[in-house]
Amino acid sequence: LQNLVYLVATIKIGTSFVWMIVVSLNTNMGVAWHRFLAFPNIWFKREASGGTALGGLQPMTSGGKPIDFTDPGDDDVFGVSQVEQFSWKGLLDFSTCTECGRCQSQCPAWNTGKPLSPKLLIMSLRDHAHAKAPYLLAGGGKDMEGNEKASAEQLKDVPAAALAEAERPLIGTLEENGVIDPDVLWSCTTCGACVEQCPVDIEHIDHIVDMRRYQVMIESAFPSEAGTMLKNLEKKGNPWGLAKKQRLEWTKEVDFEIPVVGRDLEDLSEVEYLYWVGCAGALEDRAKKTTKAFAELLHMAGVKFAIMGGDEKCTGDSARRLGNEPLFQELGMENVMS
Structure with missing residues (x-):
């Protein structure tokens, strides 16, 4: 019996070592990394009290500082249009996903036939970030005008697959080879069921709203129904x-x-x-x-x-969840002042 215990322990330790070597040699193995990243992701979640990241959305920031919508800076970035614009916590979230599917099973959009799956959304962002990483590590990226920041010399050793991934729009249809389809983005009800159910405290809602902010404030690309509502909020409150x-x-x-x-x-x-x-x-x-x-x-x-x-006037909550942060701020200030 003692020798049997030794044998089982040896097999278990040997298997663990082999697993460590496999993961270290394949840093893009996706789901494997949740074993190492789950603890720090839970530790760094938004709520220090230990609660899930539900409630008020985080204020819009650019360069780590809140944006002053009355006098925004010339280089302020509104929302997220490229995967590297997500916060470090967002990138950590993507790699921490365990692919367990709890978020998907609780999502009202998924359960009513909508194209949104919180699980697949996070996995798509993770795979895109990993595939684009060699390009970014070589200094690649685009400025506010869409011009390449790195020279051809800097990018000469970047794999062709990473260069192709860098050309993909973060939000776009299948025909546009987009990472996240707009229908997926606008199917979210921001109910927070995915955040509540996630065992590793991924903050799906924050990332969805960040992408919506760019679509609304920069691209003016949103469902027609939303446009009517936002116009009514602006004019009639x-x-x-x-x-x-x-x-x-x-x-x-x-x-x-x-x-x-x-x-x-x-x-x-x-x-x-x-x-x-x-x-x-x-x-x-x-x-x-x-x-x-x-x-x-x-x-x-x-x-x-x-x-x-x-x-x-309206609290502006619906405008905020759609991504129109300035309108939310405006309505909130008018209510406070009155």
Whole structure:
């Protein structure tokens, strides 16, 4: 029995050594690297508390610094259009994927026949980054105008496969030989189920929104429905393009007075709470039922509250998730100022 234990231990150790050698000789083995990268990826996840990376999106940065949309720099990069523009954490995420498929099995887009698979998206970005790496390590890349930064002399030893991979657009259709199809990018509902389920804490939503930001802000390439909604948000402050006076229509359907800040009140010192109704709560027929019921509960409980009425605008959350960060910032600031 003792010799049998020795034999099994020897086989196990020998197998481990062979595996280490195989991986070290094939650095592009993809899934193999999750064994080494899982721990640092979990350690460096966004939430220091140990929670998954859900909640508010990270602010847009360029060169590691937040972008000032009121006065952006000439060399600021908006969103991600090339794989090397992802943050170091993004590149670490891609190589950490275990290909377990938990994200895919929970994705509402995948389960309703949409082309998005969070697993395949991360794997495609990983394979593209690895294939393009020799080109980037040789100094390759393109500037803001699309000009090659490296000379032909610098790139002469780069494999042809890496040069071909460098020519692929990060976002493009099958005909364009793109890495990520636009339909995949716009199928995401940003629900966060993939992030919640990932055993190694890959932050899929951050990377999807980064690519959307470039598509919206630089290429102006997004679904037509999204364009209508963004235009309505800019002009009317709500996704449906309705007049701001309609935000008060629901108050006529309750049998008590609801004070409005700026009309019935000078400031909020006279009330305990400001009731944020929201666009759907004020304008959408089904949601208005909930709004009225909640207001009635507050009134019955004797809580003093007020609403913003026509001065209230959309939070801009939908614009942010679509990739229009400046519009989100603008709407948020207008709500704060009012």
